[in-house]
Structure formats: C-alpha cells, structure tokens
Amino acid sequence: MSFRYEIRLSGEGGQGLVLAxxxxxxxxxxxxxxxxxxxxxYGPEARGGASRSEVIISDDEIDxxxxxxxxxxxxxxxxxxDRYYKDLKKGGILLVDSDAVNRLPEGEFRVISAPIIGLARERVGRALVANIVALGFIAGISGIVSEKSLRSAIEARVPKGTEELNLTAFATGLAEARLLMKN
Amino acid sequence: MAEEKKIKVLTGNEACAEGALAAGMRFYAGYPITPSSEVAEVLAEELPRLGGVFIQMEDEIASMGAIIGASLAGTKAMTATSGPGFSLMQENIGFAAMAEVPCVVVNVMRGGPSTGLPTLPAQADVMQARWGTHGDHAIIVLAPFSVAETFDLTVRAFNLSEQYRTPVILLLDEIIGHVNERVTIVDPGSLEIFNRIVPSDPPDQYKPYRHTESGVPPMIAYGEGYRFHVTGLAHDETGFPTNSAAEIGRMLERHHRKVEQARDHIVQVDPFMMEDAEIGIVAYGSTARSARHAVRLARETGKRVGLLRLKTLWPFADEEIRSYIGQVKSWIVPEMNLGQMAHEVEWALAGSAPVTRLNKVNGDPISPPEIYQIIPG
Structure with missing residues (x-):
C-alpha cells in the first residue's frame, strides 16, 4: 500500500517557508x-501577507x-x-509557534506547541532561521524524512557561509522535538 | 547514489530554461513577469556562461522582435512571459508566422483578463495561443503537465519550430511553472535535436520562400553571404511583397499545409486507462493531474473512466478524440477557463456523445474530488 504524506507550512511572507x-x-x-x-x-505583494508552502511526499506518483x-x-x-487547521486530517498534527499562536483550535488532531521562533532567536542567535528550526521539529515529530537527508538538503540549499548556522538551527529543533516526543 | 542518477528537484520554470539550453537555445530576450520570471532568472545566469545572449528588453513587443531577429541570424531564440505580456507579443507572433521564423514563446498562464491574478493559475490563454494574432495562420502549441515533461516539451518546441519554420508556443500554467518536483536529468547528448534545414543552392539562386514538397523552405542565416528579403507583407518565393492572387494563395496554402500534413507527427496525446473507458476525460496542463487522480479514485469504485491527456493543444487532437466514438459514451472536460477546449471537443464529436464542462476561473485549481464528483455512475 502506497502512502501520501501532506505537509503545509504556513505563516507570513519573509519567514522562509518556501525555502523550507x-x-x-x-x-x-x-x-x-x-x-x-x-x-x-502567495499574494501579489512583495513581502508580508499570508504565505503558505506545501510539500507532498509519496512512494507513488504524485498527481x-x-x-x-x-x-x-x-x-x-x-x-x-485559524485559517488552515480545518484542513488537517483526523489524527493529523498541528505544530504551532507557542508565542505567536495562543488561541489553540480544538479538533481530532494532536497539537504540539513549541517556541520555534524563540528558539531560533535565543538558542541559535538568529530569528531568521526559525524556518530551519521548524524543519528540525518536523523531522523529529513525523520521521517522514531522515535526519541525514535533511542535513544534506539544508547544506546544499542554504546561502553559502550560513551552512553551520542552519545546521545548528536544525539540530536545535530536532533535539527539542525528540524531548517533546518522549513525554 | 544521488550523483549517479542525477536526480534534481526543479520547478517547471527552471526545467523550461534547462530544456531550452539543452535544445541549443542561445538567445533570450524578455521582460520579467510573474509567474514566468524564473525562466529569465535561470537564463540570465546560464546564457552568458555558454556564450549566449540574454537581454532584458523594454517590453514584450520588443522581446518578440528581438528573438525574431536573432533567429533570422541563425540562433535558436526564445522568450517567456505571462498573460499581459503575451497580449503584447501577438503582433510580432504574426510576423514570425508570416515570415516563417522559428522561435519559441513560453506563456506561463495566470488568471486574467488584464493584469488579473499575477500569482494564481489559469488556463485561459488556450484560444489566444491559437488565434491571438490576426489573420489565418498555422501555429503549434504544447502544454506539459509535469516538471519532467516541461523539460521534454521545451526541447520538442524547439525541434518543431526548427523543422516547420514556425513559432511554437509552450503553455505552462502557474502550478506547473512553480511546482518543485523530482526530475531525472538526462544526458544532453542523448536528446534528439532538430536543426533547421539549410539550402544547398548557391547565393544567387537562393529563394528564401521556395515552395518545397514538405512545405518548409530551407533557411539560411543572415550573414552567410546570401541576400534575401523578409517582410510581414504577403510575398513570393523571393521574399519580396506581391499582390499576385496566385502567389499569395500559394504561399498561404503552403503555410497551412506544412503543419497540417505533419499533424500526426506534431499531435501527441497520452491516454491513461482509456482501453475500456466508457467515460472519458479530456484535460491538459496541471488540470490533467487532478483528472488522473480522479480517474484512479473512480476506478477503485469500479467505474470505467479514463483520461485522454493532451500534450499538443494545437493542432487540435480531433482525430484522437474521434477514435473513441462508439466506445466512450460521455466526456468530461475540466479546465481553468470557461470552456475553451470543451468547445473543440464538442466540435470534434459533432454531437455523437455528450460533453460535460467543469470550469473554474477564481484562481483556485480544480481539485481531484471536484472532478471525481461529476463522474457519472
């Protein structure tokens, strides 16, 4: 039986969700x-506004x-x-930034709330890398892509000279997610 | 392992630029516009490295003029745009058709009319691609449905334009242009590349618009020592304007014949589960992906549904659709416009089977469930 795993990354323009x-x-x-x-x-504006990026992963053809x-x-x-939680499937996972999102919706899904942007700013030193911290969380929570593959993909894709910063961001998110998943 | 198989994740726009380079395109002139800009972005970077030319023009009228000039000078040339720019290109597309100048025009369709919906998908330029420029003219239009196919059809667009001395329009839509997808990069040396046929006549006997059997006159580049005239006016074999009814008729007849008699080579469709289908879906571009998914869903419930996907939009696949008369009892045509291709399907079937239209023009793609829901049975 083939699988299809759907991920939506949502926030505002400039948060690096398309790159993630x-x-x-x-x-x-x-x-x-x-x-x-x-x-x-995304909308016609150059920055700001709602932004969303979707990733579909499957072992079969993706129509x-x-x-x-x-x-x-x-x-x-x-x-x-508020806008997208209704699109979650039964048993799906809602991962939110705990500082930005304080009204949590209710439904048949699991909510994981973590200070993603805060971790990027305080632990890694740049709020800019919150998108990569989020990738660490996604890897730790879903297991849909391997840690090794994500590391390779990050190194290949981020701007030259920022590889270490981004890998630290990834490791930070991954470690936090693993802690959360243990509890 | 990734190295050996040369697997990459690219957008349709990036694959289009790569395909053009693989086909030997070395001249790009354009004016950036969402959602096509990444085509220009890649080529601005790559063309200078390959000794090619990238020019950002003042507008799309000039862009089209520049690629016509480059092609006449012997270089494979391309431009890329979206709806508003495509409108501006129409006059010079007609010039390219009349003067039989090979070139490729990419239109990554967004919602219209006017500036419309810059970042949202549509398929509303299908008729404009066919009839946007004035006057009866032959044209070839291709529409890929995946990133990998965008690479292939871009190469094919150049091959067809070179082989038939005609502008070829590649219609992408915003979804295909912007989706990132896995592609296996092929060795460029393994690609079949067609280059325009050059004349064997000496310069003093060369006729740039010779009436050949294939309908395609051999073409020499400017600067090769041949002197010839190129005009948008009706002309005779020498390329100079004529008012002779016989000459004009002969020329226009040839323009159409060269594409019509090659239609079996030009027209490509991709049937999916059509062998025993009683319900057929005709779709193209990103909508064909939703249609294919709807077919899979419907097959799970035992419905005999298939998809006839159009890879070539013009010339229209009328014969291919008619080949299912008797087998397919009803058709569905989903498209992100108000029924531009559905009309052609109805015309091809001439009332022999009912056609249900599914149209959407609000910037939202047509989803698989929307198609699935209207499959009868």
Missing part, C-alpha cells in the same frame, strides 16, 4: 529516493501537488493557524 518546503522536498526526493512536490501560494487532507500543519502565526 523546497528543502523538505529535496531531502525526500534527492536523498531518500521518494517522490515529492513542493508548491506555494495532485496541493494538500487536500493534511498530515502535518505548521502555523507560525495565529492567522494561519
């Missing part, structure tokens, strides 16, 4: 030998590249959480 989605897709497709697509939705029944939703703003 592309890294996830590359980790799965190039390094884990799966099929993957990444697509995005429709958009999410219809989400396995994992990342919400980095209250607005994106």
């Amino acid at each position: 989605g592309k890294i996830l897709a590359e980790a799965a497709a190039v390094y884990d030998d799966l099929n993957a697509t990444q697509s995005q939705s 429709y590249p958009k999410a219809v029944s989400i396995d994992l939703l990342l919400a980095l703003t209250q607005e994106s959480c």
Whole structure:
C-alpha cells in the first residue's frame, strides 16, 4: 500500500517557508529516493501577507501537488493557524509557534506547541532561521524524512557561509522535538 | 547514489530554461513577469556562461522582435512571459508566422483578463495561443503537465519550430511553472535535436520562400553571404511583397499545409486507462493531474473512466478524440477557463456523445474530488 504524506507550512511572507518546503522536498526526493512536490501560494505583494508552502511526499506518483487532507500543519502565526487547521486530517498534527499562536483550535488532531521562533532567536542567535528550526521539529515529530537527508538538503540549499548556522538551527529543533516526543 | 542518477528537484520554470539550453537555445530576450520570471532568472545566469545572449528588453513587443531577429541570424531564440505580456507579443507572433521564423514563446498562464491574478493559475490563454494574432495562420502549441515533461516539451518546441519554420508556443500554467518536483536529468547528448534545414543552392539562386514538397523552405542565416528579403507583407518565393492572387494563395496554402500534413507527427496525446473507458476525460496542463487522480479514485469504485491527456493543444487532437466514438459514451472536460477546449471537443464529436464542462476561473485549481464528483455512475 502506497502512502501520501501532506505537509503545509504556513505563516507570513519573509519567514522562509518556501525555502523550507523546497528543502523538505529535496531531502525526500534527492536523498531518500521518494517522490515529492513542493508548491506555494502567495499574494501579489512583495513581502508580508499570508504565505503558505506545501510539500507532498509519496512512494507513488504524485498527481495532485496541493494538500487536500493534511498530515502535518505548521502555523507560525495565529492567522494561519485559524485559517488552515480545518484542513488537517483526523489524527493529523498541528505544530504551532507557542508565542505567536495562543488561541489553540480544538479538533481530532494532536497539537504540539513549541517556541520555534524563540528558539531560533535565543538558542541559535538568529530569528531568521526559525524556518530551519521548524524543519528540525518536523523531522523529529513525523520521521517522514531522515535526519541525514535533511542535513544534506539544508547544506546544499542554504546561502553559502550560513551552512553551520542552519545546521545548528536544525539540530536545535530536532533535539527539542525528540524531548517533546518522549513525554 | 544521488550523483549517479542525477536526480534534481526543479520547478517547471527552471526545467523550461534547462530544456531550452539543452535544445541549443542561445538567445533570450524578455521582460520579467510573474509567474514566468524564473525562466529569465535561470537564463540570465546560464546564457552568458555558454556564450549566449540574454537581454532584458523594454517590453514584450520588443522581446518578440528581438528573438525574431536573432533567429533570422541563425540562433535558436526564445522568450517567456505571462498573460499581459503575451497580449503584447501577438503582433510580432504574426510576423514570425508570416515570415516563417522559428522561435519559441513560453506563456506561463495566470488568471486574467488584464493584469488579473499575477500569482494564481489559469488556463485561459488556450484560444489566444491559437488565434491571438490576426489573420489565418498555422501555429503549434504544447502544454506539459509535469516538471519532467516541461523539460521534454521545451526541447520538442524547439525541434518543431526548427523543422516547420514556425513559432511554437509552450503553455505552462502557474502550478506547473512553480511546482518543485523530482526530475531525472538526462544526458544532453542523448536528446534528439532538430536543426533547421539549410539550402544547398548557391547565393544567387537562393529563394528564401521556395515552395518545397514538405512545405518548409530551407533557411539560411543572415550573414552567410546570401541576400534575401523578409517582410510581414504577403510575398513570393523571393521574399519580396506581391499582390499576385496566385502567389499569395500559394504561399498561404503552403503555410497551412506544412503543419497540417505533419499533424500526426506534431499531435501527441497520452491516454491513461482509456482501453475500456466508457467515460472519458479530456484535460491538459496541471488540470490533467487532478483528472488522473480522479480517474484512479473512480476506478477503485469500479467505474470505467479514463483520461485522454493532451500534450499538443494545437493542432487540435480531433482525430484522437474521434477514435473513441462508439466506445466512450460521455466526456468530461475540466479546465481553468470557461470552456475553451470543451468547445473543440464538442466540435470534434459533432454531437455523437455528450460533453460535460467543469470550469473554474477564481484562481483556485480544480481539485481531484471536484472532478471525481461529476463522474457519472
């Protein structure tokens, strides 16, 4: 039986969600030998506004590249959480930034709340890398792509000279997620 | 392992740029516009490295003019745009058709009319690609449905334009242009590349618009020592304007014949589960992906549904659709416009089977469940 895993990364323009989605897709497709697509939705404005990036991972052909029944939703703003949680499938995972999202929705899904942006700012030293911290969380929570593949994809994709910073961000998110999953 | 298999994750726009380079395109002129800009972005970086030329023009009218000039000078040339830019290119597309100048025009479709929906998908330029420029003219239009196929059809667009001396339009939509997808990179040396046929006549006997049997006159590049005239006016074999009804008729007849008699080579469809289908879906571009998924869902419930996917939009796949008369009892045509291809399907079937249209023009893609829901039975 083939599987199809749908991830939506949502927040606002400038948070690097498109890049994070592309890294996830590359980790799965190039390094884990799966099929993957990444697509995005954004408005006509140059920055700001709602942003969303979707990644579909499957061991089969991917017909429709958009999410219809989400396995994992990342919400980095209250607005994106309010707007998209209804698209989660039964038993899906809602991962939110605990500082940005304080009104949590209720439903038949699991909520994981963690200070993603705060960790990027305080532990890694740059709020800018919150997208990569989020990737660490996603790897730790879902296990859908391997740690090794994600590391390779991050190194290959982030701007030259920022590899170490981004790998630290990834390791930070991954460690936190593993702690959370133990409890 | 990833190295050996050369697997990459690319967008359709990136694959289009890579395909053009693999086909030998070395001249790009364009004016950036969402959702096509990444085509220009990649080529601005790559073309200078390969000794090619990248020019950002003042607008799309000039872009089209520049690629016509480059092609006449012997270089494979391309431009890429979206709806508003495509409108501006129409006059010069007609010039390329009339003067039989090979070139490739990429239109990554977004919602219209006017500036419309810059970041959202549509398939509303299908008729404009066919009839956007004035006057009866032959044209070839291709529409890929995946990133990998965007690479292949870009190469094919150049091959067809070189082989038939005609502009070829590659219609992507925003979803195909922007989706990142896994592709296996092929060795460029393994690709079949067609280069325009050059004349064997000496310069004093060369006729740039010779009436050959294939309908395609051999073409020499400017600067090779041959002197010839190129015009958008109706012309005779020498390329100079004529008002002779016989000459004009002969020329226009040849323009159409060269594409029509090659239609079996040009027209490509991809049937999916059509062997025993009683319900057929005709779709193209990103909508065909939703349709294929809907077919899989419907097959699970025992419905005999298939998808006839169009890879070539023009010339239209009328014969391919008619080949299912008697077998397919009803058709569905989903498209992100108000029924531009559905009309052609109805015309091809001439009332022999009902056609249900599924149209959406609000910037949202057509999802698999939306198609699945209207499959009868």
